[in-house]
Each structure stands twice: as structure tokens, then as C-alpha cells.
Amino acid sequence: MKKVSVALMLMFLVASALVACASPEADSVLDKIQEAGTVVVGTSADYPPYEYVDESGNFAGFDIELMTEIAKRMDVELEWTDMPFDSLIAAVQEGKIDMSISCFNYSEERDEKVDFSDAYYTSEDAFLVAEDFAGTITNAEDVANFKIGVQSGTVQDEWVTTELIDAGLMEESNLSRYERVDQAAMDLQAGRIEVIVADSVPAQALMGQFGGFKIVFEDMLYTGPINIVLPEGDSELQERVNSIIAELQSEGFIDDLAVKYFSD
Amino acid sequence: MDIIRFIQYIASGTAYTLGVTFVALPSGLILGLILAIIYVYGGKIAARTLSVYSTIMRGIPPIVLLFILYFIMSGTINLSPFWAGSISLGVISSAYQMEIIRGAILSVSGGQMIAALAIGMSRLQAIRYIVLPQTLRLAIPPWSNEAAIVIKDSSLVYALGVPEILRRAQLISASTQQPFLAYTTAALIYFGLVLFTNTLLRRLENRLRIPANP
Amino acid sequence: MTNKILTIKNLTKIYGDNIVFQNIDLSINEGDTVVIIGPSGTGKSTLLRCINLLTKPNGGQIWLDDEEITSKEVNEDNVRQHIGMVFQNFLLFNHLTALENVKLGLIKVKKLDKTAAEAKAFQELERVGLVDRAHHFPGQLSGGQQQRVAIARALAMDPRIMLFDEPTSALDPELIGEVLEVMRKLSLAGMTMLVVTHEMGFAREVADRIVFMEKGSIVEEGSPEDLFNRPKFQRTREFLWKITELYGKKEQEE
Numbered sequence: 001m002k003k004v005s006v007a008l009m010l011m012f013l014v015a016s017a018l019v020a021c022a023s024p025e026a027d028s029v030l031d032k033i034q035e036a037g038t039v040v041v042g043t044s045a046d047y048p049p050y051e052y053v054d055e056s057g058n059f060a061g062f063d064i065e066l067m068t069e070i071a072k073r074m075d076v077e078l079e080w081t082d083m084p085f086d087s088l089i090a091a092v093q094e095g096k097i098d099m100s101i102s103c104f105n106y107s108e109e110r111d112e113k114v115d116f117s118d119a120y121y122t123s124e125d126a127f128l129v130a131e132d133f134a135g136t137i138t139n140a141e142d143v144a145n146f147k148i149g150v151q152s153g154t155v156q157d158e159w160v161t162t163e164l165i166d167a168g169l170m171e172e173s174n175l176s177r178y179e180r181v182d183q184a185a186m187d188l189q190a191g192r193i194e195v196i197v198a199d200s201v202p203a204q205a206l207m208g209q210f211g212g213f214k215i216v217f218e219d220m221l222y223t224g225p226i227n228i229v230l231p232e233g234d235s236e237l238q239e240r241v242n243s244i245i246a247e248l249q250s251e252g253f254i255d256d257l258a259v260k261y262f263s264d
Numbered sequence: 265m266d267i268i269r270f271i272q273y274i275a276s277g278t279a280y281t282l283g284v285t286f287v288a289l290p291s292g293l294i295l296g297l298i299l300a301i302i303y304v305y306g307g308k309i310a311a312r313t314l315s316v317y318s319t320i321m322r323g324i325p326p327i328v329l330l331f332i333l334y335f336i337m338s339g340t341i342n343l344s345p346f347w348a349g350s351i352s353l354g355v356i357s358s359a360y361q362m363e364i365i366r367g368a369i370l371s372v373s374g375g376q377m378i379a380a381l382a383i384g385m386s387r388l389q390a391i392r393y394i395v396l397p398q399t400l401r402l403a404i405p406p407w408s409n410e411a412a413i414v415i416k417d418s419s420l421v422y423a424l425g426v427p428e429i430l431r432r433a434q435l436i437s438a439s440t441q442q443p444f445l446a447y448t449t450a451a452l453i454y455f456g457l458v459l460f461t462n463t464l465l466r467r468l469e470n471r472l473r474i475p476a477n478p
Numbered sequence: 479m480t481n482k483i484l485t486i487k488n489l490t491k492i493y494g495d496n497i498v499f500q501n502i503d504l505s506i507n508e509g510d511t512v513v514i515i516g517p518s519g520t521g522k523s524t525l526l527r528c529i530n531l532l533t534k535p536n537g538g539q540i541w542l543d544d545e546e547i548t549s550k551e552v553n554e555d556n557v558r559q560h561i562g563m564v565f566q567n568f569l570l571f572n573h574l575t576a577l578e579n580v581k582l583g584l585i586k587v588k589k590l591d592k593t594a595a596e597a598k599a600f601q602e603l604e605r606v607g608l609v610d611r612a613h614h615f616p617g618q619l620s621g622g623q624q625q626r627v628a629i630a631r632a633l634a635m636d637p638r639i640m641l642f643d644e645p646t647s648a649l650d651p652e653l654i655g656e657v658l659e660v661m662r663k664l665s666l667a668g669m670t671m672l673v674v675t676h677e678m679g680f681a682r683e684v685a686d687r688i689v690f691m692e693k694g695s696i697v698e699e700g701s702p703e704d705l706f707n708r709p710k711f712q713r714t715r716e717f718l719w720k721i722t723e724l725y726g727k728k729e730q731e732e
Contacts, residue, residue: 045438082435084431087423210441376572382562383631384635393586474617
């Protein structure tokens with residue numbers, strides 16, 4: 001066993017040494033994008049209506065359409081890379097993709113590894129329950145008395161973990177984390193959980209798709225605004241993306257999109 | 265989304281599943297074969313080293329190696345998700361295939377090697393013409409297990425964003441709220457691939473069977 | 479003066495504390511058939527393996543013709559193709575037909591082209607009377623037939639000397655005859671042979687010289703006539719008496 005652990009350690013040492021040797025990219029990602037004429041954007045296309053696969057197998061949704069417009073205004077082609085939500089930050093960090101739009105909320109923890117654009121939309125969080133739900137939730141913290149489901153890695157997950165579990169308001173065993181929000185909806189239907197804490201837009205969408213659900217509480221729990229995730233320390237790219245977002249906001253483009261995707 | 269399109273979308277991930285399998289399985293076989301020969305005939309130090317290699321590779325969850333190769337090593341070798349996934353699975357498979365082939369080599373009688381040396385063959389010739397042809401026949405049944413495992417493990421590349429069968433099923437499940445149909449489709453495709461591979465290998469085994477072998 | 483094909487001087491083999499044999503001296507003339515007899519576990523088989531360099535001796539020297547094959551510079555693979563070996567368990571290559579078994583060494587070791595190798599292989603199978611079994615796999619042959627293919631396989635390499643390690647011990651009694659017959663013909667045809675066997679009838683009839691080994695040493699050697707009828711040592715007499723008890727009756731029955 002000793003040998004094995006020594007060998008494992010050696011392997012990780014070699015791996016980290018290789019990482020350390022790697023020269024940091026000096027050029028701005030913006031230059032790289034413009035030279036290539038293509039921006040590679042990551043998303044996790046399993047979060048309707050922000051990002052999902054439509055009838056013809058193409059990516060569609062609020063974020064998708066927004067990013068398409070941003071790329072157009074950057075005057076480059078847009079290339080999508082789909083990957084699980086959990087992999088997106090690492091992919092931006094390692095330069096595997098140029099940026100990511102996938103309903104990301106700002107968090108300090110994430111900000112240490114990557115940069116964020118200005119918020120392009122502000123969403124609320126919602127508590128989704130079955131129609132026959134008999135409990136009462138007056139303050140957000142009251143939700144701690146129920147069995148909760150969240151999508152793993154989302155800000156709602158972080159909120160429940162830090163504000164409820166770490167604060168001692170609930171047991172961790174009462175929290176179920178799902179890879180995707182529709183899995184949580186199925187468990188809510190089956191009665192395995194009592195409340196889904198989710199972004200209010202997909203929560204409303206779930207209500208429409210599944211039926212038999214209602215929203216009992218809506219608020220900006222954590223940080224409501226959603227942002228594009230950008231590579232750490234690339235201010236040129238950040239400024240360019242921010243100015244386009246500002247343009248789109250003042251032109252009313254984003255509000256139109258919200259009506260298109262978020263109104264039932 | 266209508267069902268035909270929906271199934272077509274998931275099924276079009278098969279190309280990636282097959283692609284990953286066709287890289288991982290043969291490269292694992294070649295590497296495993298070479299390592300098995302070194303393990304058996306290469307002396308004590310080689311055997312010990314390879315035993316550690318085998319323990320590590322079989323101990324690491326494939327997804328961890330995948331992440332190491334794709335994210336952590338990206339500064340050194342910038343691999344695409346497809347290649348990072350295929351290589352990781354190939355390397356892990358090489359450890360399993362080494363053990364399969366090593367077991368098969370050991371079950372070919374040592375007398376076969378001696379008889380080959382006795383007519384003046386070198387050790388390498390004896391391995392190449394006498395030991396391996398018998399070994400590989402013995403290795404086909406356990407090897408078809410390994411093939412099934414690699415086909416199924418190829419789904420792990422979804423974590424790097426390769427749009428293979430499982431990832432497509434997830435996306436369809438999310439957009440249509442019909443997880444049962446989506447995952448059943450994926451399961452049936454995997455089942456079909458494994459069944460096809462096993463049938464093919466069983467035919468190969470029968471074709472290569474040595475008549476009345478004691 | 480006859481030509482010495484194999485000369486062994488002072489050969490010793492030790493496994494750990496166990497002395498397998500010690501200070502063996504032996505030489506074989508071209509065309510002679512020498513039979514080694516003796517109780518089991520006296521190092522006869524190990525001696526053959528040392529001659530074929532399949533086992534390394536701890537001391538002593540061996541010459542094949544004028545070449546010292548125990549010298550360090552010698553290419554062992556090269557030496558072995560000049561020394562044919564037939565094993566107790568036949569050890570045919572299980573995945574190859576009789577013909578391919580004989581042919582393989584010709585192609586891979588002697589580097590003959592396919593046609594020449596096939597012709598030569600058929601010739602050797604003819605010699606052991608098995609041309610009609612050329613395309614059978616070992617599993618489809620009787621023990622006696624397998625051993626005859628093994629002899630053909632060794633002969634195909636045109637060895638200077640053939641070593642037989644108890645070639646009939648693993649055979650059912652009714653199959654022993656066909657193998658001994660092949661060996662008898664081979665000896666008559668002038669092949670140099672060193673045979674370890676318990677078949678006293680064969681030894682008496684075919685051997686030019688018989689060597690009696692016991693407990694890792696050569697006790698005595700001589701012509702069959704001398705050794706069987708006028709053994710010098712009590713140990714030889716006792717062994718011959720025992721072996722006649724065991725095998726002799728059977729021979730009389732045949």
C-alpha cells in the first residue's frame with residue numbers, strides 16, 4: 001500500500017510540476033478571438049429556458065440568443081461547446097473555451113478563479129412546491145424546516161449550504177443535490193423532497209411543464225444578477241463584452257428576449 | 265419534439281461513442297499486450313513496477329484521469345476533449361488488458377516456450393509465434409468483457425463536453441421533460457453496441473478455436 | 479578414428495543444496511546411439527537439458543563438434559538448432575497442425591522459403607510415417623503420433639545430435655512400439671542419438687553403448703552385451719534386476 005501511495009504522490013507531483021512549467025498566456029483572449037474570427041463559448045444546455053436543445057437539435061434559449069447577438073456585434077463567428085455545468089468554470093480557467101454563458105450568478109468563490117461580466121439580467125429565486133403543500137414559509141430561512149432539492153453547483157445550492165446548513169438551521173441529509181433541475185422536479189412530484197429552491201425563471205418553466213406545482217416564495221436570495229464568465233484578468237475582453245451588454249440593455253434587446261423566453 | 269427526431273438526436277451521439285471506443289480499446293490492447301509480455305518475461309523489477317502501475321490505473325476512477333489529462337495537464341499538452349477522453353480510457357484499459365493477457369500467458373504451458381527454444385527459436389520468436397497465438401485465443405472471452413466496459417465508460421467523455429449518447433440523452437431529457445424515453449433510448453443503444461461487439465467476438469473465438477485442443 | 483560429436487567434461491549441476499549430478503564425463507561418437515539408464519531422479523533429464531542449454535550447468539564444459547557451447551560468447555539459439563530434443567510430454571505447438579509444427583522452425587529459424595520448408599516438412603513427416611496426418615492438430619492425434627511429429631519437428635532442423643528424454647514414458651503401452659520403431663530406424667540410418675529411457679529391450683537392441691547413472695554420477699558404461707550380462711558393480715546388477723521385474727515381463731508378453 002505504501003508503494004502505491006508513494007507512486008500516486010509522485011504522479012501528482014509530476015502533474016503539478018508540468019502545470020507549473022506551462023507558460024501563462026500573455027496575449028489577451030480578445031486578440032486571440034479576433035485573430036481566429038471565432039469565439040468559443042461554453043454552456044450547459046440542460047437548463048431551459050436559458051439554454052436547451054430545441055426540436056431541430058440546435059441550442060436555443062435566452063442565453064443562447066443573447067450570446068449569438070454578442071458574437072455578431074464582436075464581428076466573429078460563434079462556436080458552442082456544451083459541457084456539464086460543473087466543468088464550465090474549469091474549462092474557462094484552463095483556456096479550453098473563451099467564455100461561458102450558462103445562467104451564472106456572481107460568487108466570491110468563483111471570482112477567485114475567473115472574471116465576470118456586468119450582469120445582463122437579474123433573476124429571482126423561487127421556492128417551488130407541490131400544489132398540496134401545507135407548510136408556511138414567511139421568511140426565506142423557514143425553508144430549512146423542509147426537505148430541499150437544488151441543482152448541484154448552482155448559487156441556490158451555495159445559499160442553502162452556507163445560509164442554512166452551515167448556519168445550523170438544517171441537517172445536510174435533508175438537502176438533495178441534483179445534476180439537473182428536472183430530476184429535482186421528478187422527485188418533488190414523487191414526494192421525495194418538499195421544496196425546490198431554484199431560479200424563478202426555470203421554476204416557472206417547470207411549473208408549466210410538470211403541472212401540480214406552485215411557487216410559494218420569491219425573492220433575490222443571494223445575488224440575483226446573472227453574468228457571463230470570462231477568463232481571469234483579461235480586462236480588454238471584459239470591457240468589450242460589458243460595452244456590448246450595455247448597448248443591448250439600452251436598446252431594449254434584453255428585455256425583449258426576457259419577454260420571449262420567460263413569459264408563459 | 266417528435267419522437268423520431270428525438271431518438272435520431274440521441275443516436276447521432278453513437279459516432280462519438282464508437283470513436284472513443286475505437287481509440288481506447290485498441291490502444292489499450294497494444295499497450296496492455298506489450299506490458300503483459302514485459303510483466304511475465306521481463307524479470308522481477310519490471311514485474312513489480314508493472315504491478316504498481318496496474319494497481320494505480322485500476323484504482324483511479326476513469327473520470328479523475330480524464331480531468332487530470334484535460335484540465336490539469338492542459339498547459340503541457342493541449343488535448344481536445346475527444347482525445348483527452350480516449351487516451352485516459354485507453355491508459356486505464358491497458359492496465360485491465362495487461363492483467364487479462366498476463367493471466368492468459370501464464371495459462372499457456374511453460375513447455376510450449378521450452379519446445380520453441382529447443383528448435384532454435386529466440387525467446388522473442390517463441391513469444392511471437394508460439395505463446396501469443398495461444399494466449400490471444402484464451403484472452404478473447406475476458407477481453408469481450410473489457411470491450412463492453414470501455415464502450416460503456418466512453419460515456420464519461422460527456423463530462424468534457426463531447427456530445428456522445430449519454431450527454432445527448434441528458435439534454436433531451438432536460439428540454440422535453442421525458443427522462444424515461446431519453447434514457448431508455450440511450451440504454452438501448454449501449455445495449456445494442458455491446459451485444460454486437462460480443463457477438464462479433466464470440467464468432468471470432470469460434471473461428472479461431474483449435475480443433476480438439478486438450 | 480571416429481569423429482566425436484559431443485564431449486562433456488566435469489559437468490556439475492546443483493540446485494541450492496541439492497546436487498543433481500556431479501563431475502559427469504561423457505563423449506559420443508558420430509553415428510552412435512548412447513542410452514542412459516538409471517533410477518528416476520538421478521539427473522538424467524537435467525543432463526539432457528544442460529546439453530541443450532535449456533538449463534545452465536554450475537560447472538564443467540560441453541563441446542559440440544569442436545565448439546565449446548558452454549562458453550560465454552556462444553549464441554544459445556544458434557546452438558540449439560543443431561541439437562534436436564524430444565520431450566517426455568511431446569510438447570507439440572498446440573495451435574499448429576502437424577505440418578505447421580514441423581515447418582515453423584524451418585521458416586523462422588532456418589529462413590527457408592515457404593515452398594522449400596513445406597517440401598522438407600513433408601519429407602520429415604514421411605520419415606515418421608505421418609504424411610496422412612499432416613493437417614491434423616495435436617489434439618486430434620494419439621500420443622504416439624504426437625511424439626512422432628515431435629521427432630519429425632526436431633529432425634527437420636538437421637541436428638548434429640538428437641536428445642530423447644524418456645520419449646515413451648507418457649505413452650499408453652500399445653503406442654510405445656510405433657515410437658521406438660521410428661527411433662530404431664533413425665539409429666540404423668546413422669543419426670547420432672543420446673537417449674534416456676526405461677525401455678531395456680530398445681537399449682539392448684539399438685544402443686552402441688549404455689551408460690548407467692545413479693545418484694548424480696555415472697556408475698559404469700559399456701556395450702549392451704557387457705552391461706547387461708557382465709555388470710561390474712552390484713548397484714548396476716540390482717537396478718537391472720528391478721527394471722526387468724517391472725518392464726521385462728511386459729516385454730515377454732508382447
